[in-house]
Amino acid sequence: MSEKKLAYYPGCPSETTAKEQDISTKAVFDKLGVDWAELEDWNCCGAAEAEDPRLVYALNARNLAIAEKDNRDIVTPCSICYYNLARTDKALRADEKLRAEIKEIDASLDYNGTVTPKHVIDFLVNDIGMDELKSKIVKKVEVKVAPYYGCYIGRPPETAFDDPDDPVSMDRLIELIGGENVQFSYMKTKCCGGPLMMTRADIAFEMARKILESAKNAGADCIALACPLCGMMLDAKQPDIEKALDIKFEMPIVYITQLLGLALGIEPNKLGLNKNVVDTKEIVGKVV
Amino acid sequence: MPIKTWELDPNFRNEIMNEPGGEHLTACFQCSTCTLGCPITEIVPSYNPRKIIQMSLLGMRNEVLSNPDLWICAICQTCTARCPQDVVVGDVLAVIRRIAEKEEEAGNIKIDSPRPLFEKAFLHTVEKYGRLYDIGLAMEYYPKREGSFIKGQKAMMKDYMGFGMRMFFKGKMGPLGGGSPLKGMLPSKIKKKEVMKKIFEKVEGK
Numbered sequence: 036m037s038e039k040k041l042a043y044y045p046g047c048p049s050e051t052t053a054k055e056q057d058i059s060t061k062a063v064f065d066k067l068g069v070d071w072a073e074l075e076d077w078n079c080c081g082a083a084e085a086e087d088p089r090l091v092y093a094l095n096a097r098n099l100a101i102a103e104k105d106n107r108d109i110v111t112p113c114s115i116c117y118y119n120l121a122r123t124d125k126a127l128r129a130d131e132k133l134r135a136e137i138k139e140i141d142a143s144l145d146y147n148g149t150v151t152p153k154h155v156i157d158f159l160v161n162d163i164g165m166d167e168l169k170s171k172i173v174k175k176v177e178v179k180v181a182p183y184y185g186c187y188i189g190r191p192p193e194t195a196f197d198d199p200d201d202p203v204s205m206d207r208l209i210e211l212i213g214g215e216n217v218q219f220s221y222m223k224t225k226c227c228g229g230p231l232m233m234t235r236a237d238i239a240f241e242m243a244r245k246i247l248e249s250a251k252n253a254g255a256d257c258i259a260l261a262c263p264l265c266g267m268m269l270d271a272k273q274p275d276i277e278k279a280l281d282i283k284f285e286m287p288i289v290y291i292t293q294l295l296g297l298a299l300g301i302e303p304n305k306l307g308l309n310k311n312v313v314d315t316k317e318i319v320g321k322v323v
Numbered sequence: 324m325p326i327k328t329w330e331l332d333p334n335f336r337n338e339i340m341n342e343p344g345g346e347h348l349t350a351c352f353q354c355s356t357c358t359l360g361c362p363i364t365e366i367v368p369s370y371n372p373r374k375i376i377q378m379s380l381l382g383m384r385n386e387v388l389s390n391p392d393l394w395i396c397a398i399c400q401t402c403t404a405r406c407p408q409d410v411v412v413g414d415v416l417a418v419i420r421r422i423a424e425k426e427e428e429a430g431n432i433k434i435d436s437p438r439p440l441f442e443k444a445f446l447h448t449v450e451k452y453g454r455l456y457d458i459g460l461a462m463e464y465y466p467k468r469e470g471s472f473i474k475g476q477k478a479m480m481k482d483y484m485g486f487g488m489r490m491f492f493k494g495k496m497g498p499l500g501g502g503s504p505l506k507g508m509l510p511s512k513i514k515k516k517e518v519m520k521k522i523f524e525k526v527e528g529k
Contacts, residue, residue, distance in 0.1 A: 047455035051507040054495050076514045078453040083398045084445040086417045088343045093522040094449070140525045141518045190404035191413070199404045226362050226399035233464065234438045235395055236482070241366050242397070275485055310493045 039151075041071040041158075042102040044120070046113035046263065047079050052271055053113075053263030055307025059292040060112045060155055062306055066299045067163060067171060074109065075101055080119040082264075083230045088126070095123035096137045096144040103150050112155040112292065114262035118187035120152035121194035154188065156261050156291065157196045160204045168211060173300040175213030177321045180294070181250035181258045182206050182216055184223050185265045200224060205259060205291050212298035217253040222246055229264035232272065240276045243268050247276070247284045257287040257318050259294055266290065270312045287313045297322050331382035338422060339379060344414030351376045357402035357412045363395055370395060372402055372412055379419065385432070388423040394436035396420075437468040450523040453513030457496075 043064070049057035064071050081094045099120065102109045111117050127134045128148035138145040159168065182205040189199040197204050202223060206216045228242030247269060250258045260266060270288035277283055289311060296306040297319070308315045339345040351373075358364050358373045370392050378387050387393075393416065402412035424439050426432045444464035448456040461483065466475030490496040496507030513519070 047511075050454075050511050051457060051495050052490065078513050078515075078519065079449045079455050081449065082445070082455070084442040085449075086421055086442065087526060088414075090446075090522070090526045093526060097518060097522075141521050143515065143518055144522075186399045186401075191400045191411075192404055195404075224401075226397045226401070228397060230397045230399075231395065233441050233482075234436065238363065238366055238395060239397075242362060271486060271489060274489070278485075310495060312489050312493060 039106065039108045041069060042074040042105060042107035042109045043071045044074045044077055044098060044102075044109050044111040044116060044152075046111055046116040047082075048113065048263035048267065052267050053290075055293060055310040056112050056263055056266065056290040058305070058307035058310075059290055059296050059301075062301050063159075063292050063296050063299060066296070066301055067168075069163075071110070072105075072107070074098060074107075075105070077101065080113075080116045082115050082119070085119075088122075091119050092123045092126055092133065093137055093140055093144060095119050096127060096146045097141075099124060099127075099150050099152070100144060100146040103146060106149075108150055109152045110155055110158045111152070112261065112263070112290070114154060114185055114187040115264060117152060117154040118191075118194055124148065124150065124152055125193060154196065154261070156188065156204050156208070159295070160207060161196075165207065165211060168208075168295075172212060172298045174298050175323050176294055176297045176318075177323060178214045178256045178294070178318055179217050179254055180209045180214045181219040181253055181255035182209055182223060182291075183219070183227075183246060183250070183258045183260045183265065183269075185260065185262045186224070186226055188261065189224050205261065208291055208295055209259060212294060214294065217250070217255045219249065219253055219255070222249045227265045227268040229268040232268060236279075239268065240272075240279055243272070243276055244280055244282070247273065247286050248282070250286055251284055255286070256321070257289050257315070259289055259291045261291050273313055285313060287311065287315050287318050289315060289318060294318075326381065326383065330385075332384040333382045335382045335384040335387070336380055338384075339415065339418050342418040342421065344411060345418035347408070347410045348376065348379065348415055350408040351380065351406075351410045352408060353377055354407065356405050356407060357410075360401050360405050362399060362401065363397060367392075367395060372396070372416060375419070376410070376412070376415065379415075387419060388426055389432050389435070391435040393420050393423060394434070394438040437464075440464055440467045446523070448510065450519050451516070452510045453516055453519045454511045456510035458508065459510060 081091045085091050184202045189195050189197045189202045228239030231239040293306045303319045355373045364370045400413045427434045444460045448459045465479040466472045469475040
């Protein structure tokens with residue numbers, strides 16, 4: 036495990052639509068004794084909507100520089116935030132001229148390339164480590180799970196920390212807590228459609244439908260995920276998708292930190308399991 | 324329709340390659356791996372990133388920039404991950420979209436998609452507050468997309484009424500969330516908002 040302390044970068048949805056991801060991530064950190072503090076005065080990473088790399092680099096240089104000043108590494112639960120932080124870190128480490136240009140915008144964007152940005156899954160599986168996690172598990176979560184990774188965990192290659200087509204880090208966590216991974220490999224990294232939700236809902240709904248339907252057909256009790264945009268699309272918009280396409284899924288969608296938290300013995304409400312849109316009582320009922 | 328060679332713009336490829344993300348355009352050898360794995364093509368069969376790249380290489384600038392398909396890419400980066408030539412297809416498409424937006428701002432083309440309005444509305448909230456403000460985004464985007472405030476409100480209600488109620492009852496937005504009664508209803512602001520202003524001025528002024 037890295038010796039550096041952690042700056043926790045929650046990302047914008049943590050304050051609204053993905054509150055349960057934020058709550059459960061922090062609860063898991065505390066239970067594991069992680070030395071963390073929220074990144075001071077963090078700003079938005081630009082998400083998928085900042086298409087100009089220069090804008091992405093400037094926005095994320097500020098966040099990286101704040102963590103650097105505190106000598107902390109950054110961990111984020113959001114896959115898009117992770118992608119933007121990681122590609123900015125890479126670009127600025129490699130290109131001194133770019134670093135100088137960014138710094139010129141404002142002194143607070145002066146980043147020297149000493150921070151490692153990580154996704155929460157990567158941090159849990161590879162930094163904390165499976166042995167350490169195993170030693171803290173006190174309950175079995177006997178659920179059948181469709182592990183859904185979405186886009187920025189296995190790709191693009193420059194920032195990926197898992198396989199692009201058949202990632203396994205989340206599968207390993209699910210096995211560890213006593214769950215069963217259903218056959219889902221062909222859907223694991225398919226896009227949920229989130230970025231098209233506001234402009235082409237018809238396409239976005241169809242993309243989400245495939246994921247929800249595959250999980251249901253595979254016999255999953257729930258889908259586990261690790262990105263607030265996927266959460267918004269598959270959970271918060273699920274009733275809208277059901278209505279628009281005249282199908283019933285009633286598929287619970289949980290963040291992987293919520294499942295892990297249950298196995299660590301944390302109370303369901305302290306993992307925000309009352310905040311998921313599709314009811315999670317059945318999932319909670321399978322904790323033994 | 325046959326390509327009119329005298330209307331081609333041989334400089335278009337350079338225009339793309341001079342932008343960050345577009346550098347590797349000419350490495351494309353048209354294998355179609357990008358398109359075969361694309362989740363959008365699966366749903367909209369006419370969507371063809373390979374073709375957009377080939378048209379760009381040929382210099383079909385107007386056809387490429389006014390192609391509405393540019394705006395249905397979900398930026399999932401599957402094409403980027405699978406391209407055997409490291410073209411960074413996802414970023415190339417983003418470069419083309421940025422050029423199209425500039426051309427629209429200059430009054431040279433018309434973009435047949437609300438996506439630029441959406442992205443701008445999103446980024447305006449980041450510029451103003453330092454963080455995404457969902458309600459501010461929707462209040463700017465829908466009226467602009469629909470062409471009037473009233474129509475915008477109607478469209479927003481249709482898309483987000485149910486969603487909003489769910490967020491309210493789950494305590495993610497509004498008084499049931501604990502803490503501030505207007506949590507999520509009002510923007511979350513960073514302290515150093517002036518830095519955001521500088522960033523956007525610099526990047527957009529280029």
